[in-house]
Amino acid sequence: xxxxxxxxxxxxxxxxxxxxxxxxxxxxxxxxxxxxxxxxxxxxxxxxxxxxxxxxxxxxxxxxxxxxxxxxxxxxxxxxxxxxxxxxxxxxxxxxxxxxxxxxxxxxxxxxxxxxxxxxxxxxxx
Numbered sequence: 001x002x003x004x005x006x007x008x009x010x011x012x013x014x015x016x017x018x019x020x021x022x023x024x025x026x027x028x029x030x031x032x033x034x035x036x037x038x039x040x041x042x043x044x045x046x047x048x049x050x051x052x053x054x055x056x057x058x059x060x061x062x063x064x065x066x067x068x069x070x071x072x073x074x075x076x077x078x079x080x081x082x083x084x085x086x087x088x089x090x091x092x093x094x095x096x097x098x099x100x101x102x103x104x105x106x107x108x109x110x111x112x113x114x115x116x117x118x119x120x121x122x123x124x125x126x
Contacts, residue, residue, distance in 0.1 A: 010053070013046035098123055 016038060023032040033040050096107040098119070105119060 010046070010050060013043075014050060016043065017047055017050065 016036075019036075020029055020032050020038075020043070023029070029043075030040060032038075033043055093108065094106040095109055098105040098107065100123065103123070105123070107116065107119075
């Protein structure tokens, strides 16, 4: 199959795969394919081909990781008025809290950009 034919067929099957993905809740893919006259073997063949093609494009791109890292970090506004003492004797109020299941980091306005950057890089690995 030449490249042009492959691209045309790939676009056709992308539409079918998308439509099957938007089928009514509770309806199986097989039932949807039967109702729409889609050959199940062809459907899964093209689904695999298109996934392989998409994975190849993602893998080639250095800007997007092939497998996204799972992060369970959530942000929530937490009212906190108790001052946090520093080495200089001044107190800065906590302005942000980063919390995971393992750690809690309270951040003040007195934090330097390099320290904050380092913390944000390391939190996912804590």
